[in-house]
Amino acid sequence: MNEADWNFEEQKEETTFTCVELRDTQGIKADTIITLDLFFLPIEGEEPKREAFEKALESFGYSLSEADGEPDTVAASVDGVTFSPDGIWKHEEPTTKMALARGYQPDGWGFAEPE
Secondary structure, three states, X not given: OXXXXXXXXXXXXXXXXXXXXXXXXXXXXOOOEEEEEEEEEEOOOOXXXXXXXXXXXXXXXXXXXXXXXXXXXXXXXXXEEEOOHHHHHHHHHXXXXXXXOOOEEEEEEEEOOOO
16 A cells, blocks of 8 residues: 555544544543554555664654554654644654555554643
């Protein structure tokens, strides 16, 4: 799969929907600063280039961590993200492009409950 085959518009719409839902149901304010966790899985039928993907993420300031019980998952985090569709998309879009170029696809995002 390459960038041209990925539906970025749908992905962005899902992010917007999720942010609005969390704001409305959990009371998370749009100006809340979060540590954003991003998750990626190998694309079925492709040879994932994990080391290259992780190196690319780190070179752009993302921290890597182990995904609990998910050895194939690449998990990356970044601090100081504004909880808003645009704040999250600012990281989701470029990391998705990095992932697709290296045999991975996004598998969602999350964050710890802000204090």
